[in-house]
Amino acid sequence: MNVIVVSSSPNKDGLTAACAGAAITGIQLAGGHAQEVRLNDLAVGMCEACDNGWGTCQPDHECQVEDDFQELHAAVRQADALVLVSPVYWGEMSESAKAFTDRLRRCEATLRENSHLVGKPVIAVAAAGGSGGGMITCLLSMERWIDHIRARKFDLIPVNRWSRDYKLVAIQDAARTMVQEAIP
């Protein structure tokens, strides 16, 4: 099972990175293959709402804004499952996560039941390293996104500075269980 682990913090050793690392360990423990993608290392710009609101995303299910998104989109389409880890910024996903999820949603949600992610399990993690607030509103947007692309909510996990240690264990277990469920 090939799982893409997408993280979206500029910090390479912060809470988000620790959560992504825990997911990768869980995937590997179950015999899966983890492909790590750090959005902040890529050039994935925001949706430009081309033309009168819909560009090629609606008729062709491809984004016409050319940057690193195209390669990432192809990788996500081919993956069996996805882990999305975002730091909580203002009770929302980070800007890099928002750019990626917005553009992917336009291309895949417009395919409806033919979305390349239909039924694929997704684990979403909201990492709130500041006040610890905003995890739930962040997860709400992530949940709505999973619904729009017709993927399957395997788990939605909030984590903050105080819950870090036991939530890292939970993230690892969730990822391991997700892969074990898929491999007979």
Ligand SMILES: Cc1cc2nc3c(=O)[nH]c(=O)nc-3n(C[C@H](O)[C@H](O)[C@H](O)COP(=O)(O)O)c2cc1C
């Ligand atoms: C612009 C901005 C907004 C933030 N808003 C929140 C917030 O709403 N709640 C919270 O707990 N932390 C907030 N934080 C703190 C981040 O969630 C915290 O730095 C988190 O650990 C980031 O993950 P990292 O350790 O991987 O960088 C914010 C940080 C930034 C830069």
